[in-house]
Amino acid sequence: xxxxxxxxxxxxxxxxxxxxxxxxxxxxxxxxxxxxxxxxxxxxxxxxxxxxxxxxxxxxxxxxxxxxxxxxxxxxxxxxxxxxxxxxxxxxxxxxxxxxxxxxxxxxxxxxxxxxxxxxxxxxxxxxxxxxxxxxxxxxxxxxxxxxxxxxxxxxxxxxxxxxxxxx
Amino acid sequence: xxxxxxxxxxxxxxxxxxxxxxxxxxxxxxxxxxxxxxxxxxxxxxxxxxxxxxxxxxxxxxxxxxxxxxxxxxxxxxxxxxxxxxxxxxxxxxxxxxxxxxxxxxxxxxxxxxxxxxxxxxxxxxxxxxxxxxxxxxxxxxxxxxxxxxxxxxxxxxxxxxxxxxxxxxxxxxxxxxxxxxxxxxxxxxxxxxxxxxxxxxxxxxxxxxxxxxxxxxxxxxxxxxxxxxxxxxxxxxxxxxxxxxxxxxxxxxxxxxxxxxxxxxxxxxxxxxxxxxxxxxxxxxxxxxxxxxxxxxxxxxxxxxxxxxxxxxxxxxxxxxxxxxxxxxxxxxxxxxxxxxxxxxxxxxxxxxxxxxxxxxxxxxxxxxxxxxxxxxxxxx
Numbered sequence: 001x002x003x004x005x006x007x008x009x010x011x012x013x014x015x016x017x018x019x020x021x022x023x024x025x026x027x028x029x030x031x032x033x034x035x036x037x038x039x040x041x042x043x044x045x046x047x048x049x050x051x052x053x054x055x056x057x058x059x060x061x062x063x064x065x066x067x068x069x070x071x072x073x074x075x076x077x078x079x080x081x082x083x084x085x086x087x088x089x090x091x092x093x094x095x096x097x098x099x100x101x102x103x104x105x106x107x108x109x110x111x112x113x114x115x116x117x118x119x120x121x122x123x124x125x126x127x128x129x130x131x132x133x134x135x136x137x138x139x140x141x142x143x144x145x146x147x148x149x150x151x152x153x154x155x156x157x158x159x160x161x162x163x164x165x166x167x168x
Numbered sequence: 169x170x171x172x173x174x175x176x177x178x179x180x181x182x183x184x185x186x187x188x189x190x191x192x193x194x195x196x197x198x199x200x201x202x203x204x205x206x207x208x209x210x211x212x213x214x215x216x217x218x219x220x221x222x223x224x225x226x227x228x229x230x231x232x233x234x235x236x237x238x239x240x241x242x243x244x245x246x247x248x249x250x251x252x253x254x255x256x257x258x259x260x261x262x263x264x265x266x267x268x269x270x271x272x273x274x275x276x277x278x279x280x281x282x283x284x285x286x287x288x289x290x291x292x293x294x295x296x297x298x299x300x301x302x303x304x305x306x307x308x309x310x311x312x313x314x315x316x317x318x319x320x321x322x323x324x325x326x327x328x329x330x331x332x333x334x335x336x337x338x339x340x341x342x343x344x345x346x347x348x349x350x351x352x353x354x355x356x357x358x359x360x361x362x363x364x365x366x367x368x369x370x371x372x373x374x375x376x377x378x379x380x381x382x383x384x385x386x387x388x389x390x391x392x393x394x395x396x397x398x399x400x401x402x403x404x405x406x407x408x409x410x411x412x413x414x415x416x417x418x419x420x421x422x423x424x425x426x427x428x429x430x431x432x433x434x435x436x437x438x439x440x441x442x443x444x445x446x447x448x449x450x451x452x453x454x455x456x457x458x459x460x461x462x463x464x465x466x467x468x469x470x471x472x473x474x475x476x477x478x479x480x481x482x483x484x485x486x487x488x489x490x491x492x493x494x495x496x497x498x499x500x501x502x503x504x505x506x507x508x509x510x511x512x513x514x515x516x517x518x519x520x521x522x523x524x525x526x527x528x529x530x531x532x533x534x535x536x537x538x539x540x541x542x543x544x545x546x547x548x549x550x
Contacts, residue, residue: 016469017476022542033544040486040505041466044544064544066509068468068487072542 021079326355
C-alpha cells in the first residue's frame, strides 16, 4: 500500500481506520463522562467489572466519542489497553503511558489523551460509589479536576450564550 | 468535492504556460527581444483580465496570491490615507487574511468596525451606512463567502460607499470566474481575484485598483506593477491566470447552470439524512458551494473517514483548526460551537460529474451513521 502522509502517529491512524471498543456497552456497571474546555470534545466510558481471585478486573469496556480523529484513535487504543486489567493497574495509567504507545502527538492534540483517560477514571470513580466502596485519594483528586473542567465548559457556554444575546 | 479550496490547472491553461518556463523565459524588465516578449505576454494578460472585469489594463496589479492582494488593498489604502482618517469597516465573515490585516492595523492605531451578518451570512446595508464615520477610509466586504457561498449585496454596498466618498474593496477570490464580476456595475474601487480557484496555477493573484485611488505598496524594489508590487514578474503564472480567466468567463453561463443543478441534487440528497442542516443563503449563493452541519458528530473525523473513501471535503470544526476554535463564519451566522463542530463544506467544479455526486450521496450517509453510532449523543444534545 502507498504510504500516506498524516500529521498524526501511525498507531492512532490504525485505530481510527479500524476502531475497536467504541459504542455503547449494554449492562455496564458504571459510566464516566469527560469533556474538554478547549474544543468541546465529549467522551463517555462504559465499564463492566468482574471479580477474579479477590481482584476487580475490567471485564469489558466501551467508549462513545464526539470528537476528532485523535480522540477516536486514542479511545479505541485505550479500550484495548485496559480490557482485562485490574482496577489497581488501570488507576496507574497516565497520559504518558498512552503517548508511549502512540508516539508523540502534536501539542494541540495532547489533551485528547487526557480526555479519554479522564472518562475512564470517572467510570471507575462511579463504580466505587455505586458499590459503596471507599474511593482512593488519587481517584478523588482526578474526579475533582474533571468536575471542575466540566463546570468551566458550562460557564464558558453560558458566557457565550450571553455574549450572543448581547450581539443580537 | 473541495474545489473551493483549490482546483487543478486546466490542460488548456498548462499548454499556454509551458513555453514561458523554457523558451520564453525572459525577464519582463529586460530590453532585448526575450525580455520584450515577456513584457508583451504580461501586458496582454493584464489586458485580458481587465476586459473580463470591465476595468482598464493600467488598473490591474498582479500579485503572488489573493492573500497578498487583500493585504495590499487593506494596508496599502490604510497607510496612504491615514491623514484622512483611521477608521476601517469590514464584515465579520471575511477571510483570515483580511481579518488579520485589520487586527494588525489596529495595533498601528487604526480603528475597525466589524459588520454583523444575518443567519444566511448577509451583511445589513443599514448597519453599514450607520457605521460610516467622517474618518472612515475603507470598507471591505467580500463578494462571496468561501465557506458558505453566500453572495453579498456588493452593488448596493458600492453605491453607499460612493455616496459617502469611502473607498470600497471586495475580495472576489471565490466569485471571480464563477459569477459576473464587473467593477463598474458594482462601484468597487479595489477588487481581489485569484488564479488557483479557477483552474489556473497557484501563486498568482491580482488586485484591481481604480485609477486615482491612493495606495501604498507593501513591496518596494524595482518598481514593477506601476510601482505597487516590486518583484520579478511571474510571467508563466500570469499568462496561465489570464488564460484560465478567459476560459472561465467563456464557459461561465453554461457551467454555472450545470454546477447549480448538480449542487441542488447533492443538497437534496444530503438533507435526507436525519438531523442535517444547510448553512448559507438558500438562493443568493455561489453555484458550487454547499455547507452543512450534522448534529452529534465532529467534522474532522467526518472529513478523515470521507478521505478514506476517496472523497475530499473540508470542515469548520474546531478540531481541524490550529487555534482549536470553530469557524468564525459559522459562529457569525449563529451556529453554536457544537453545531459548527459537525460542519462539512462540499464544493464542486469543472471536473465534477453526476457519477461523483451519486457516490457522495451513497457514502456520506454511511459515514455519518458510523460516527453517530459511536457518539454519546443520540438524537439529542444532553
